[in-house]
Amino acid sequence: MTDQTPDSISRIVQGFDAKPEMLVQILQSIVQTHGWIAEDTIRQLAGELNLSRADVHGVVEYYHDFRTEKPGKHIVKICQAEACQAMGSRELTTHANAAVDADTTIEAVYCLGNCACAPAVMVNGKTIGRVDAARFDALVSDMREAD
């Protein structure tokens, strides 16, 4: 993850020939590069793509993956879809929110394709099944040791 500078955003926009119809792809590229989309970036995109800020905001808000707050160093996604909810993902989420520090961002997702091993979480891109509070604490401990 790198800092979002006007130059870095302009380079991404130019990579798509500054075409307003490529807004979704541009936003995806920004998230891949920087991890999130800052308000200043939304303003810049509106200017460079000749769109209104409301247009850009509308797309950013529509897609769950277009994060508008700087994430922590670690991303933990906890599945909130039906099978995982039935196996305690809400309680796990409450536990997780209390167990992590600002270095870790907890996000809700809706099915990680691991329903048979509910509740499922994804830690820094790796899917892990049958996660209870104790297992979650062990995963957090492993993350901190790997820092």
Ligand code: FES
């Ligand atoms: S419902 Fe949670 S992984 Fe599918």
